[in-house]
Amino acid sequence: MKNKTVIITGASTGIGKAVAAYFIDRASNVVMNSSNEDNLRKAYEDLGSPSNAIYFAGDISDQNTGKALVRLAKETFNSVDVLVNNAGVFAPKPFLDVQEEDLERYWNINLKGTYFTSQAAISEMLKQEKGSIINIGTVLVDHAIGGFPATAPITSKGAIHSLTRQLAAEFGKNNIKVNTIAPGIIRSPLQGKMGIEDADSLAGLHLLNRVGEAHEIAEAAYYLASSDFITGETINVAGGHTVGHSI
Template identity: 65%
Template sequence: MKTQTIIVTGASTGIGKAIAGLFLEKGYNVVINAANEDNLNATFSELGHHDRLVKVAGDISKTSTGQQLIDAAVSHFGSVDVLVNNAGIFEPKGFLEVDETYLDRFLSINLKGTFFTSQAAIRQMLKQGEGSIINIGTVLVDHAIGGFPATAPISSKGGIHALTRQLAAEFGKNNILVNGIAPGIIRSPLQAKTGISNADSLAGLHLLNRIGDTKDVAELALYLAESNFVTGEIINLDGGHVSGHHIA
């Protein structure tokens, strides 16, 4: 069997970095991307396996970046077998404070980035006769939290959930599987960026009374990448957040 090739966007820190690291450990060829070139270079050095690792810096909201990722994967490794659309931004802001410029940031990076990178990947996957796309959403699309106003990012992530199911329907007959992972609270640098200094303080939102780790997301991504009969699913990886609550 040939070595499979995966592209991971937003791979310099957090969930994306964990996914790239796990797939390298499992023997995959990996193409990593991030907008911050310094962070990307540091991660590239840290991950090692440079015979199977390629880096492509670029803003995923630009359609040219997605195509550059596909071109890099094909030129170095010959195929694009898995795409993980992980790159994204997330932060809280009250609905009445959101203006058009602010909203456009989330739609451009989160939704547009996922949309057009998937489009470039699917063109290549159609030539190959198969492929897998894994999109990163959020449980907050289906389970909003009062006191955490985040209409802009959640609107963009809701679009990603809808896109996931539609692509699965449109390209299932071509043996292209498209799924989503909807994480709950995950211990990653993203928490600090949203103003949460102690992510463990949110453990009570989950039935397990603890938050998740980036490796939990990476392990689910690996399962989905290697499955040949799961498609059109948005899988909640949330410690029971959506299923229920504890009585305070």
């Protein structure tokens, strides 16, 4: 992955920031994105303001943001080799309380953001006749939890899982790989935003009896980015969350 160009959305905190750090440390060229410019700038500075990284603030639900990220990657680093669609929102809400604006928020940011940014990246990858797209889903698509009502965000993530397989089918002949990483409970600012004060209290959901760390998602993203023979897959990085439960 040395000198390969990687676009990472939602790169200002949590998983996205860890993914950016992982690729930067391994001499990839990284384009960091987030909707919050102040947070994004701070993340870039936290990583040491590396010369092999740049950042661009913008809302991925706007088609122009994806196009701008691809254009910036081309102008600065001459290629678009990998796109990590990490940006997204997620919070629990009982099914009967969900309003139309809730659905619109999740579908606009989670699904449309992934869709539009992938459109922009694939347009360039087709010219290069190669590329890798890595989407971030959730194990909850395939392993629902009754005590965690989150139909609105999970349906948007489920659509991303389906999008992954269809894009892999459509663009495999062009040597463009498309995969999903489905994280379990990962220690990140997201838990606090959902009102979970102690992420470790959820360790029992995983057979390994611990929560995951953001760098473990970064490791999986790097593996998929560098692999030449994996496409259309959903990789659960979840400590056994989808396999079974300890009692």
